[in-house]
Amino acid sequence: MNYYTKYIFLPLLIFIFYFFIPFPFFLSGNETTFVCVILLCFVVEYFIEKAKKGDDIYMRPIAAIKAMEEAVGRATEMGKPVLYVPGISSLDQIDTISGLTILGHVAGMTAEYDAHLHVPVCVPIVMETAKEACKESYLKKGRPDLYREDMVHYVTDDQFAYAAGVNGIMLRDKPAAVFFQGKFYAESLILAETGNSIGAIQIAGTGSSSQIPFFVTACDYTLIGEEFYAASAYLSGSPEMLGSIKGQDYVKVGCMILILFVFICSVLNGYGIINFDVSSFFRINILR
């Protein structure tokens, strides 16, 4: 299958099938989501293929990701532990999954540097997954002897009791590097400020948009928005993973152009220059 067939005709065929099929095969009301998901998937797939074929992929440096290895190195030099907090949500949240994928990479770094890793978790099922991710990372780095069963441990399910527990760990163990990667709620600032008070280098990442300002204020580095989801792909360094980030960036540019187009059309429609209200398609009218 050549490029044109795969990345132009196939999505077109899917759209034609979706919108013009005579019987109710698809649920109504999800049209915009369907188009967005299909477009994004094909664009990402296109760039993954390009990267696989050896095309040069430039990635803008992300300070927080670059600092992860430095933070682990600093903890090793200081002889202090690395604390990794994977948030307080369960595995049904993509943030937690993203946090655990980053944990795999951080565990690889601690295995390489022979640093002490400490992962207190809030949800038992996350504990099991985190244990597996750490164990595999230590094994992959050829240091299974450094893996300890108490490296990942359960604290409690309660939000503030967990915050109190992690704060206690921070104040007693004084870790040199603290990672907050996952889904956080009101406890984010309590944790980040305590980490700040002990002088640890802190790297945060979350998809909770309401918690990002707290992390930006209290942490040294923060992965904002899609950077958090791209971190694992970025850290893996494999061309196909980097290609997926490139594709994601192109879709973002497309979104910007679309927003600008809708804005101009809405203004023109508002002044009666054009009769077609394009913004009604997205159920938003900026002049209303």
Add this chain to the structure above:
Amino acid sequence: MKRQIAYFLVIFIGFLTLFGHFINYSPLNNFIDNDATQWFDIISGFAAFLGVINLLQLHLNKISRKKDNWKYSFITLFGFLIMIIFGFIYNGSDVSMGPHLKKEGSAFYWMFQNIYLPLGATMFALLAFFVASASYRAFKIRNFEATLLLVSGVFLMIGRVPIGQLIPWWMSLEIYICLFFAFIANRFNDRKKLLISLLLSLILLPFIVFNLGLTSLAVFKITELQEWIMDVPATAGSRAIMIGIALGTIAQSYRIITGREKSILGD
């Protein structure tokens, strides 16, 4: 082989969930909306036992080996056992076991109301102090962005309290003039000129605004200004982040369900 099965399950369930969101087939929709979530809850429920066992193992190990701060483990285990006793064994009231968890008079209910909830509320209350210290750091004037944050923050704080509604238009204008001069102050070499310009502006501009009949402009009402800050620049910024998060979520999910993102399984 074990790894291959895990990948297969991730890919199969991932695509099944995705299709269930779009395809109009009630058994599939029902599976995605109800059965799959119930399966997840059942697995999570079993994992709770693993969590409890892990907690006990960790603290008993700490005590037996007298590791650092092992004395705190006694408190954890004591709390754990007390809640188990009052939850499963001793009720302390006439209410039958089970409903006693939510009935007034039982020992468990008393402990929940008088120990557990106040402790949680105490932790939550600490947030107020942490917000104060974090705001102090964020509002420290270091560069243009931090200054902008400080100014917006002050306008928001004033605009959201009752006294903000009492601020007259001329006072708002004076505040803007002072802010404007604060920004351009470093362009003046002569401090006297700066002071004279500031004083003249503070005296003359209110008269000019008054004579032009611009006093009712929304920009001179702090309450409306703070609403504009929240509705326009703050919303624009947060939506930009939300769009990024949505794109990141789709791309991450795509990488996982196509079997490319394997870090979660340790690869």
